[in-house]
Amino acid sequence: MMKINKIIVLLFLASFSATGQEILFEKDPAIDTTIEKKGPNRKNFTHPFISFGFAIDAGEKGATVVQPNLDQFAIGFRYKRRLNNTFSVGFECSYTNYAFSIKQNNQKTTPDSTINKRQRLYFYDIQLGAYFRINFGKRGNILGNYFDIAPYSEAVVAFTEFSKYKLPDGSVVRARRSGIDYFQRFNYGIQARIGLKKLIFFGQYRISNAFYGDKNLAEIPRITAGIQFVLK
Amino acid sequence: MNYSFKIIKFLALSFTFILFNSIILKAQTVEEKLIVFFNDKPSEKFDAVAYFTPKAIERRMLQHLPLYDWYDLPVNESYLQQLLTYSIQLKCVSRWLNAAVIYCSKENVAKIANLPFVTAVEQQHSLFIISETIEKEENPIEISRQTERMGIRKFDSLGLNGNGILIAIFDVGFSGADKHPAFEHIRKSNKIRKTYDFVKNTENVYHGGSHGTSVWSCIAGKKENQALGLATEAEFLLARTEIITKEVFAEEENWIMAAEWADRNGADIINSSLGYTKARYFPENMNGKTALISRGASIAAKKGILVVNAAGNDGNKIWETVAAPADADSVLTVGGVKPCCDYHIDFSSFGPTSDLRMKPNVSAQGLVYCAKENGYGNINGTSFSSPLVAGFAACIWQQNKSLNNMEIFRMIEKSSNLFPYFDYAHGFGIPNSSNYLNGINTTATFDIIAPDVSNLQFYNPEDFFYKIIIKEEAFQKDEYSGKQLLYYQLLNANNQIEKYYVLNVTQKEVLNISMKQAVVGTSIRISFKNYYKEYKF
Numbered sequence: 118m119m120k121i122n123k124i125i126v127l128l129f130l131a132s133f134s135a136t137g138q139e140i141l142f143e144k145d146p147a148i149d150t151t152i153e154k155k156g157p158n159r160k161n162f163t164h165p166f167i168s169f170g171f172a173i174d175a176g177e178k179g180a181t182v183v184q185p186n187l188d189q190f191a192i193g194f195r196y197k198r199r200l201n202n203t204f205s206v207g208f209e210c211s212y213t214n215y216a217f218s219i220k221q222n223n224q225k226t227t228p229d230s231t232i233n234k235r236q237r238l239y240f241y242d243i244q245l246g247a248y249f250r251i252n253f254g255k256r257g258n259i260l261g262n263y264f265d266i267a268p269y270s271e272a273v274v275a276f277t278e279f280s281k282y283k284l285p286d287g288s289v290v291r292a293r294r295s296g297i298d299y300f301q302r303f304n305y306g307i308q309a310r311i312g313l314k315k316l317i318f319f320g321q322y323r324i325s326n327a328f329y330g331d332k333n334l335a336e337i338p339r340i341t342a343g344i345q346f347v348l349k
Numbered sequence: 350m351n352y353s354f355k356i357i358k359f360l361a362l363s364f365t366f367i368l369f370n371s372i373i374l375k376a377q378t379v380e381e382k383l384i385v386f387f388n389d390k391p392s393e394k395f396d397a398v399a400y401f402t403p404k405a406i407e408r409r410m411l412q413h414l415p416l417y418d419w420y421d422l423p424v425n426e427s428y429l430q431q432l433l434t435y436s437i438q439l440k441c442v443s444r445w446l447n448a449a450v451i452y453c454s455k456e457n458v459a460k461i462a463n464l465p466f467v468t469a470v471e472q473q474h475s476l477f478i479i480s481e482t483i484e485k486e487e488n489p490i491e492i493s494r495q496t497e498r499m500g501i502r503k504f505d506s507l508g509l510n511g512n513g514i515l516i517a518i519f520d521v522g523f524s525g526a527d528k529h530p531a532f533e534h535i536r537k538s539n540k541i542r543k544t545y546d547f548v549k550n551t552e553n554v555y556h557g558g559s560h561g562t563s564v565w566s567c568i569a570g571k572k573e574n575q576a577l578g579l580a581t582e583a584e585f586l587l588a589r590t591e592i593i594t595k596e597v598f599a600e601e602e603n604w605i606m607a608a609e610w611a612d613r614n615g616a617d618i619i620n621s622s623l624g625y626t627k628a629r630y631f632p633e634n635m636n637g638k639t640a641l642i643s644r645g646a647s648i649a650a651k652k653g654i655l656v657v658n659a660a661g662n663d664g665n666k667i668w669e670t671v672a673a674p675a676d677a678d679s680v681l682t683v684g685g686v687k688p689c690c691d692y693h694i695d696f697s698s699f700g701p702t703s704d705l706r707m708k709p710n711v712s713a714q715g716l717v718y719c720a721k722e723n724g725y726g727n728i729n730g731t732s733f734s735s736p737l738v739a740g741f742a743a744c745i746w747q748q749n750k751s752l753n754n755m756e757i758f759r760m761i762e763k764s765s766n767l768f769p770y771f772d773y774a775h776g777f778g779i780p781n782s783s784n785y786l787n788g789i790n791t792t793a794t795f796d797i798i799a800p801d802v803s804n805l806q807f808y809n810p811e812d813f814f815y816k817i818i819i820k821e822e823a824f825q826k827d828e829y830s831g832k833q834l835l836y837y838q839l840l841n842a843n844n845q846i847e848k849y850y851v852l853n854v855t856q857k858e859v860l861n862i863s864m865k866q867a868v869v870g871t872s873i874r875i876s877f878k879n880y881y882k883e884y885k886f
Binding site for chain 1: 472598626627628629630631632633634669670690692693699700701772773774832834835845846847848849850851852853854855856859860
């Protein structure tokens with residue numbers, strides 16, 4: 118009971134102090150003249166980004182993919198080091214997910230020749246890249262217009278095969294296979310980007326093979342292109 | 350597999366893509382856009398009477414300014430001719446800057462810079478950036494509040510309505526204004542002196558967006574005989590200088606061209622509800638000297654024109670600081686306040702400038718009722734605070750024709766409700782006709798009581814307080830807002846504002862500042878109901 122009384126007294130006091138002055142506005146003026154080092158056109162800039170890509174080539178015969186389809190999704194961050202108003206360098210790290218929907222036809226060899234209702238190959242990658250940027254035009258503290266050339270490498274953290282097929286009795290089966298060993302653990306390639314402020318158009322070419330050579334599998338698409346958004 | 354071939358193919362595709370995009374953007378990557386500054390002007394006699402309109406000459410005479418000066422002399426024609434041999438296109442020529450804006454090939458940039466009559470060359474690339482919208486509607490507000498807060502009734506009773514004052518408005522366009530009923534009285538009395546579209550080089554300004562229509566209505570618009578601004582009988586020059594969908598450097602050149610045009614046509618006041626920030630500049634560039642437009646605005650002020658500019662709408666964004674040309678010293682920068690209760694509206698940009706000068710200078714309502722392309726409505730932005738002050742300026746200039754622009758500038762500051770208190774959100778506050786006509790009532794509204802520790806040998810400074818107490822007769826809520834605002838700021842030993850506040854006073858003992866907080870050498874400035882006091886601890 119004593120405790121309840123104390124709480125009531127405290128609540129009363131709290132309500133009393135709340136009837137004091139009401140601060141409508143307060144502000145610290147920006148009188149610090151130190152020049153900021155972080156910003157889109159400052160010495161250092163780090164920003165998250167999100168990326169959506171589409172396979173441009175259909176893939177080799179035997180592994181042609183359904184197009185158009187959202188084949189690549191990535192989310193990550195990018196660091197930019199400004200060299201001068203025109204040139205910058207930087208690196209980026211992202212989680213990249215590829216999902217290729219393989220056409221189910223008689224030529225199909227990847228990952229096998231079985232014809233399913235649907236089949237998808239999923240790559241779950243950690244991508245690391247470096248880039249060189251050329252900026253165009255006079256600008257303030259914004260990203261402006263730019264062109265990037267960016268070699269990258271990616272580690273395939275996980276790979277799964279998704280198949281959907283019909284059994285003779287008419288029932289539909291959805292199967293997800295993991296623990297597969299025919300894909301390369303590391304890939305590398307090159308990316309080219311055109312940036313218009315926070316909007317980036319990119320094209321990506323995978324130089325390495327996706328599958329081990331001794332498995333005799335047709336290659337999935339090497340070229341993807343799409344759009345990225347700077348999220349800051 | 351031939352990887353090198355595929356890489357080459359990929360890169361070739363990428364470059365084709367870039368080329369395609371560059372063409373879409375503007376085929377200017379192969380061209381350079383330059384501002385070329387010249388070192389001198391021809392010395393032959395200049396016929397000012399032929400060049401300026403009688404109104405421009407009258408303004409110079411009233412302000413005891415020379416009929417013309419170096420800035421008005423034409424640019425050397427032979428320099429332009431020589432420049433043309435290196436240029437693809439001559440865009441415009443500025444007498445004030447003694448410069449020409451040209452397009453030329455990249456290889457000619459160095460040749461132009463080395464010409465004996467060229468003092469400097471600035472590259473002005475164009476950017477394609479979708480401009481941010483700054484307007485947003487809120488709940489309906491009282492129409493008369495925006496003008497009554499500034500004392501329109503007193504001005505009206507004295508016949509002060511901007512009559513005889515020529516105001517130039519620079520904006521994105523005045524869509525619908527040629528037919529809008531808000532401006533019928535202006536059209537009927539033929540008070541639109543001239544119009545010019547500096548973007549398209551035509552005389553039609555009634556397109557491009559209705560931002561200018563709304564701004565203009567906050568100077569002189571009417572709704573069923575109720576004034577939306579203070580200078581309903583002023584005369585106007587309307588200029589289109591801004592492109593609504595793009596933020597391009599050309600807009601600043603257009604602004605300067607428009608200012609020269611306004612000067613030549615005798616403008617007394619320029620209202621510019623425009624501002625340029627991060628797309629072109631860094632906050633440290635907001636020093637009134639870097640941005641081309643700020644340099645142009647300063648020259649306009651030297652010509653006797655009162656330049657009134659919106660502070661900007663970045664107060665709640667990372668940029669925060671006032672936008673060019675509001676950073677220029679001789680530009681009257683106007684911040685925005687809430688219509689309910691006369692303190693800072695969230696989006697209004699803050700001072701100081703990067704070289705620590707006070708901005709904004711004054712404030713006005715940042716949410717207004719105004720004309721829109723079709724009809725009327727609410728709109729917010731410091732774009733609409735600025736024309737309210739431009740209208741106020743026109744009224745006081747009408748009564749004091751012999752004063753110069755900077756005297757009017759100081760008079761507006763002195764007529765504001767907080768003067769001589771100022772801060773970086775409100776400037777000197779909201780100009781008011783009563784303060785202008787009668788002076789500020791300086792009856793004491795509060796006391797500052799220092800703690801008495803004279804008899805104590807030892808004491809804890811945390812236990813003793815400086816008290817700010819509102820006087821009995823001043824403790825009264827404002828009828829309109831139901832609030833009573835106290836503005837105060839704490840200053841460091843270098844007399845710099847460390848922090849500033851607005852309080853809604855709900856009890857007479859407003860502030861208690863402990864002796865520990867009140868470090869010797871620091872001070873406090875307080876403004877409450879027109880009474881101002883500074884106290885040094």
